[in-house]
Amino acid sequence: xxxxxxTPKYLVTQxxxxxxxxxxxxxxxDTMYWYKQDSKKFLKIMFxxxxxxxxxxxxxxxxxxxxxxxxxxxxxxxxxxxxxxxxVYFCASSQDLTGGDYGYTFGSGTRLxxx
Amino acid sequence: xxxxTQIPAALSVPEGENLVLNCSFTDSAIYNLQxxxxxxxxxxTSLLLIQSSQREQTSGxxxxxxxxxxxxxxxxxxxSQPGDSATYLCAVNPALGSGSNSGYAxxxxxxxxxxxxx
Numbered sequence: 469x470x471x472x473x474x475t476p477k478y479l480v481t482q483x484x485x486x487x488x489x490x491x492x493x494x495x496x497x498d499t500m501y502w503y504k505q506d507s508k509k510f511l512k513i514m515f516x517x518x519x520x521x522x523x524x525x526x527x528x529x530x531x532x533x534x535x536x537x538x539x540x541x542x543x544x545x546x547x548x549x550x551x552x553x554x555x556v557y558f559c560a561s562s563q564d565l566t567g568g569d570y571g572y573t574f575g576s577g578t579r580l581x582x583x
Numbered sequence: 584x585x586x587x588t589q590i591p592a593a594l595s596v597p598e599g600e601n602l603v604l605n606c607s608f609t610d611s612a613i614y615n616l617q618x619x620x621x622x623x624x625x626x627x628t629s630l631l632l633i634q635s636s637q638r639e640q641t642s643g644x645x646x647x648x649x650x651x652x653x654x655x656x657x658x659x660x661x662x663s664q665p666g667d668s669a670t671y672l673c674a675v676n677p678a679l680g681s682g683s684n685s686g687y688a689x690x691x692x693x694x695x696x697x698x699x700x701x
Contacts, residue, residue, distance in 0.1 A: 501688060509621075509670065513688040523687050558626065565687040566614040567676045571632035572689055576625065 471495050474559050474575040481549055482583055489544045489578045491559030497573075498564050499523075500542040502534060505556040505577070514557075517542055518565055549582045556580070585610045585677045589692035596663055597700055604658040604695045606673030611651050614676040617689065618647050618658050621670045630671075631658070635678070663699045670694040 502514040516524040559575040619627040631647040646659040674689035
C-alpha cells in the first residue's frame with residue numbers, strides 16, 4: 469500500500485548508457501514531480517506534470533526526458549549517462565499544483581551511480 | 584526566484600532539550616510551507632504542512648509556525664529524543680504569479696542536520 473513507489477531503488481551503470489526510473493502513485497493525485505538530490509543533499513526540482521501535462525521543465529539537459537502515460541505514473545528516461553548524473557532522484561506527488569490539503573508525498577528515492 | 588534558508592546547518596543537543604529550527608524564505612507569496620524529515624539514505628517523511636492562511640500546526644512533540652509577512656517559519660521540537668536525529672528540511676510552495684519559474688513546485692532549503700545525544 470505504498471503511496472509513491474519508485475523502481476529501481478539502486479541503479480549502477482556505465483557512462484554512455486541509457487536508463488529509466490519508474491514512478492507510480494496510488495493517491496489519486498493530479499500532479500507528479502521529479503527532484504534531484506545532489507551530493508550536498510540539496511533537493512532541486514527537475515520536472516512537474518499535472519494531469520499528464522508538462523508544467524515545469526527546469527534547466528535540465530535534453531538527455532533527461534520525462535514521460536507520463538497517465539496521471540498515476542511519471543517515468544524518467546536518461547540518455548547517454550554522465551558521471552555528473554550520479555545522484556538520488558526522488559519522485560513526488562501532490563493533490564494539485566498548489567500542494568492541496570496534504571502537501572507533497574515523496575517516494576523513497578533511486579540512487580543512481582554512474583561509473 | 585524563491586530562496587529558502589535554514590539555520591543552523593547543524594545542531595547537536597543532549598536528550599530532553601527543547602529546540603527550534605529556523606527557516607526563512609525571500610518571497611512571501613506562497614501557497615504553503617512543509618517540513619520534512621530525512622534519515623540517512625532514506626526518503627522524505629512529511630512532518631507538518633502549514634497553509635498560507637494558517638499560523639501554526641502541531642503534531643505530537645512538533646509545532647511549526649508560519650509568519651508569511653516576514654518570510655519565516657520555525658519548527659519547535661519538545662523534549663528531544665535520540666530518535667529525532669535526522670536532517671530536517673523546510674520547503675515552500677510559491678503561489679501563482681509570484682514570478683518564479685519554479686512555481687508549482689516545492690523550493691527546498693539545505694536542511695538542518697540534528698543530532699540528539701543520549
